[in-house]
């Protein structure tokens with residue numbers, strides 16, 4: 001039985017990489033008037049209280065968003081991300097941290113839709129309560145289901161809008177997630193090869209991580225797929241072989257300029273989030289075979 005609660009980790013270095021890229025991709029999609037869907041297969045609670053007991057148990061946000069909070073001269077991609085968090089904390093005290101659903105909602109236009117899946121009932125209840133308090137939420141634009149996100153994704157693709165950004169963000173506490181993600185992506189690409197997919201993965205000492213990334217690079221579709229694989233290491237791997245020492249995002253069909261934006265941002269961001277001298281970032285770009 002797995003009971004991962006994102007509230008313990010909200011605002012950490014991994015959230016920064018994931019949420020910054022997620023927001024940037026959404027912003028690229030908004031450059032066209034045509035509506036699009038944001039699909040979040042592993043939504044979590046939507047909003048997190050950084051002054052609460054959970055967030056302060058390990059205070060991961062202190063080595064995450066708190067390190068960025070007081071900085072003003074930041075690269076454009078970090079600026080967009082910080083602005084999203086500032087909207088939630090207008091008095092400039094860092095108290096609330098947005099999860100991926102909240103970030104998707106902030107950019108929602110009337111022609112767009114957000115589809116959220118969260119399977120843990122306790123987390124889903126909090127998500128629903130948080131959504132009910134979102135100011136001015138257009139009722140028919142957002143659906144939230146207590147459901148398996150992999151199955152949900154399969155059931156809704158291809159999107160009626162023909163444009164969609166999908167975030168797949170499991171905790172991988174259940175190591176079957178590595179396989180589930182690869183299978184879900186294989187099916188998603190068959191149903192909707194032109195979608196943009198962001199897949200978060202942990203940097204931990206597990207062979208399944210390398211295997212997942214290899215499988216994602218080999219995704220097959222009738223047309224060639226482009227991809228970016230970016231990862232950021234913040235500290236050396238813990239000696240016991242367990243524990244997160246960084247994270248990565250694999251992005252299928254990224255917006256054209258995203259690779260360049262990452263190259264302009266990560267050399268700045270990595271030293272800020274570094275926990276020791278081994279911190280580094282890597283970016284690889286490629287095309288999957290058709």
Ligand SMILES: C[S@@+](CC[C@H](N)C(=O)[O-])C[C@H]1O[C@@H](n2cnc3c(N)ncnc32)[C@H](O)[C@@H]1O
Pocket residue numbers: 004005006018040041042043044045046098099100101117118119120123147148149150169170171
């Ligand atoms: C890393 S958290 C998500 C964080 C969120 N995406 C964010 O960025 O704010 C992973 C969430 O996925 C949920 N989850 C785990 N397996 C799932 C599944 N098969 N379908 C939907 N949700 C799942 C967990 O309960 C947890 O809340």
